[in-house]
Amino acid sequence: MLLLIDKPIGLTSHDVVDYVRTVFQEKRVGHAGTLDPNASGLLIVAVGREDTKKLGHLTTGTTKTYIGEITLGTKTTTDDSEGSVLEEKDVRSMSPSEIETILNSFLGKQSQIPPIYSAIKKDGKKAYDQARKGISVEMEPRDIIIYSITLLSFESPKLIIECEVSAGTYIRALARDIGEKLGTNAHLSALRRTKIGDYTIKDAIALEDLRNEE
Numbered sequence: 001m002l003l004l005i006d007k008p009i010g011l012t013s014h015d016v017v018d019y020v021r022t023v024f025q026e027k028r029v030g031h032a033g034t035l036d037p038n039a040s041g042l043l044i045v046a047v048g049r050e051d052t053k054k055l056g057h058l059t060t061g062t063t064k065t066y067i068g069e070i071t072l073g074t075k076t077t078t079d080d081s082e083g084s085v086l087e088e089k090d091v092r093s094m095s096p097s098e099i100e101t102i103l104n105s106f107l108g109k110q111s112q113i114p115p116i117y118s119a120i121k122k123d124g125k126k127a128y129d130q131a132r133k134g135i136s137v138e139m140e141p142r143d144i145i146i147y148s149i150t151l152l153s154f155e156s157p158k159l160i161i162e163c164e165v166s167a168g169t170y171i172r173a174l175a176r177d178i179g180e181k182l183g184t185n186a187h188l189s190a191l192r193r194t195k196i197g198d199y200t201i202k203d204a205i206a207l208e209d210l211r212n213e214e
Contacts, residue, residue, distance in 0.1 A: 002058075003045040004204040012037050016207060020045050023210055028052050032059040033196055038082055041066075041193030042201045062197030063147060065164045068188055070175040072157040075185035079115045079172035089184045091157045099159060102181045103149045106174065111141035115172050144169040158189065 007016055013034045021029045030052040032044040044059065046052045073091045076083035116139060145166040152160040163174070172188045179186020194201045 001047045002051055003047065003210075004199055004201075005043045005045050005210070006201060006204040006206050007035050007040055007043040008207060009038055009040045011207075013043060016043055016045060019207060020047060020210070030055050032056075033064065033193070035193060036080070036082075036191070038080065039191040039193065041191075042196055042199065042204055043193075044196060044199060059167065059196060061167065063164050063166060063195075064169070064193060064197075065162065065195035066171050067152070067160065067162050067192045067194060068171050068175060069158055069160050069190035070178060070186050071189040072159070072179055072182065072184050072186045074187055075176070075179075076187045077116070078187075079170075079176045080188040081190075083187070087185055091184050094156075094182065096151060096154050099154055099182070100151050102178065103151055103161065105181065106146050106149055106178070109143065109145050112144045112169065112173050112177070113141050114139050114170050115176075142168060146174070162194075164195075 003020065005016055005020075007013065013031050017029050017031050021027060024047055026047050028047070028049045030046050032046070032055045033042075035041065035043055044055070046055050046058075071081075073089050074085055075087040075089075076085055146169065147164040147166070149161055149163040152162055154160075161178075163171070165171070165174075171191055175186050175188040192201075
């Protein structure tokens with residue numbers, strides 16, 4: 001069985017899996033496409049041996065759609081609001097059309113440097129584990145594709161975007177790079193995933209309603 005869960009802010013993806021295990025009294029539960037604790041939105045959860053085996057094939061090569069809030073002027077260690085502030089910069093006056101021009105420059109195939117605080121393994125160890133120990137980590141660029149990116153609103157210093165991206169794209173890193181192109185710092189201050197392939201948040205169930213729908 002596949003479940004489309006609307007993950008709330010404050011829980012890890014593993015927390016959701018544990019909750020589903022408890023509700024269905026089933027050990028074999030897995031998820032596809034991890035969401036950070038401070039992100040909300042669509043999480044695909046599989047229940048049972050057969051469906052958990054299919055998870056990898058289910059999302060391979062699929063695109064993902066997000067709505068993200070970017071706060072300009074502030075650079076953090078994690079490229080999102082969970083990290084410590086590294087640097088503050090002034091945010092100059094800019095128009096929505098200027099921002100849209102910068103956003104459009106990110107469309108298509110490109111290389112992206114992932115955040116240091118990520119689960120990518122370096123020398124056999126997760127990058128964020130090494131970063132937390134104060135070990136210098138050099139992240140290698142990875143190829144990504146941004147299929148669409150739209151400015152939904154802008155009220156300085158915050159702008160809200162909607163983007164459809166390839167698997168492996170870090171929206172935190174995209175926020176960081178957008179800030180640089182706009183001549184300032186930036187970090188991702190909120191994130192919501194609305195679509196994975198053909199699966200949409202419109203069909204997802206809130207976690208607190210799961211017991212009632214079982």
